[in-house]
Every structure is written in C-alpha cells, then in structure tokens.
Amino acid sequence: MSSVIEDLKKWGPDGTGAPLNLSEAEQYTRQLATTHYENFPVVTKVVPRDLRQHFANVYGFCRWADDLGDETGSPEESLRLLSWWKSELHRCYEGQVSHPIYVALKPTIEKFSIPIDPFEDLISAFEQDQSVQNYDTFSQLTDYCRRSANPVGRIVLHLIGSPHPENLRCSDSICTGLQLANFWQDVSRDHDIGRVYLPREDRERFGYSDEDLEDKRFTPEFRQLLEFEVDRTRELFREGEPLVRSLSGRWRIVVDLFSRGGQMVLDEITRLDYNVWRQRPVITKSHAAKALLKSIVSSVIGRR
Helix, strand or coil: CCCCHHHHHHHCCCCCCCHHHHHHHHHHHHHHHHHHHCCCCCCCCCCCCHHHHHHHHHHHHHHHHHHHCCCCCCCHHHHHHHHHHHHHHHHHCCCCCCCCHHHHHHHHHHCCCCCCHHHHHHHHHHHHHCCCECCCCCHHHHHHHHHHHHHHHHHHHCCCCCCCCHHHHHHHHHHHHHHHHHHHCHHHHHHHHCCCCCCCHHHCCCCCCCCHHHCCCCHHHHHHHHHHHHHHHHHHHHHHHHHHHCCHHHHHHHHHHHHHHHHHHEEEEECCCCCCCCCCCCHHHHHHHHHHHHHHHHHHHHHH
C-alpha cells in the first residue's frame, strides 16, 4: 500500500494527524518526491537547486491525486476522496491551508502565479478514470489528455518562467503526444485491465471488430489502425517543436529529450510493424543515451 494511502489516516478528511508547519510540510513533499519513481522531473540534477522544492511541492499534489484515484480500492471511495481533494485545493486558493501538501504548495502557487485550472484539470482526469474505460471518438480521448497530461507541462512552464501563450500551446501538443504514445505502447497492458484507448470511431473506420479486440488479434486492419494513430501522434510532436527552440540551456535539453523519447516509442512501434499485441515496445538505455546526445547537440547548435 502506498504511503499516501497510509497517510490518509493522519491527513485525510477524517484524519487525526497534527498540522505541519511550512518547513515540515516541505520536508514531506521532498520525501514523496524522492521515494517514488515517475516521469515527472522532480528533484533531479536537471532541476536547478532553487526550484527543487517547488517541483517537489507540485509533485506531492500529483502524487496524492494519483493515489486517491488508483489506490483506494473502489471507484466510489476514490470519487469521494477526489472531491475532498478538490475542496482542499479551493481552500488553498482562498488562503486557507491545513493539509501538508497545500501548506507546502501555497507559496509555490503564489510565487509563480500558477492558476487553479491545471490542478483542477488533473483532478478531473482522475475522476473520469473511475467511470470511463474506453472512448468513442478521438476528440474525447484528446480531451482526456488535455486534463491528464497537459496540465503538468503548463505547471512546469510557470515554474521555469515561460508560460507564454505560444509555449503553452506547444507544450500541450507535446504532452498530448506523450500521453498518446504511452497509450499505443501499452495497448495490450491496458486491455488486460479493461481499458481501451483506441477510439471506437477509428476501430470502425479500419474494420477492426470488437471480437478482434477482445481476442487481441493482430490483423491487417489493426496494423492500419495503429499506423494511423502513430502518424497523427507524430504530428503533435511536430506541432510542439517551437517550444524546444524557444527555451534555452537545460530546459531546452529536457523538453527536447522528453519529446524525442515519445517519438522513439513511436519509432519502436513502427519497427515492430505495429504488432503491439505480441511485444511491448520499449526504449533501451542505448536509445536513451543517443536521444540525450542529440538533445545536447541540438541545444548547442540552437545557442549558436
């Protein structure tokens, strides 16, 4: 059981734990950030020292929301706790904080003028996970990505001082691309837990039946379907490229590396001839090292 769910006994809606002061709350978010392994770039060498605490504070919010959505044991209980988490978020923006995460997060929100929207959107996506396991249209799927993936990029842009409208738009493209690449990578894994992210309208367009899906059949129709999804996901990464060029220093490398990583997943899917039923596409350490080298070279060329 995750530490977050255990900590509900202290700091949940019925918790009896004593409130923490700012220093203690910040120590708590640092602990969360350094004892979980996620893609969120928290407290690593790439994050400047003066931003590490702020990244940890944001991570703490995401960690709690994620675990409240996934680790409670029932959709009904998750919805109850996510509703409470949202009310705590609103109290934070009204200047009233008691939960350790919000005690730590409030100064970050104020220092970087982070609007409430991306935090609300993340909670909304976790709420949707409790009742929606498949999608009829691609627009429904990208709306989910808008709330499950894009907010993280938007928050990070505030933290690094670059929340310009064009940067936000490009960040949304990259984040949605990363989320979709993960969906296409994990078609088989998601199927095993009852989740289908391949939109029904696209399955019908290419003639991939529900029976084929249920039996995890790799057919010419499935190949065409996944090739279609991969190609339009590549387009999202292309739309996000101006963000990389607009940044400088380490952040250019970080964003470029994340974008390249998503595109490498798509490349691996293509290399497997789109048969993700037979084998899950993975990125090797060698591939990751090459991507990092390319990102560094690209950054140097960009500065010149």
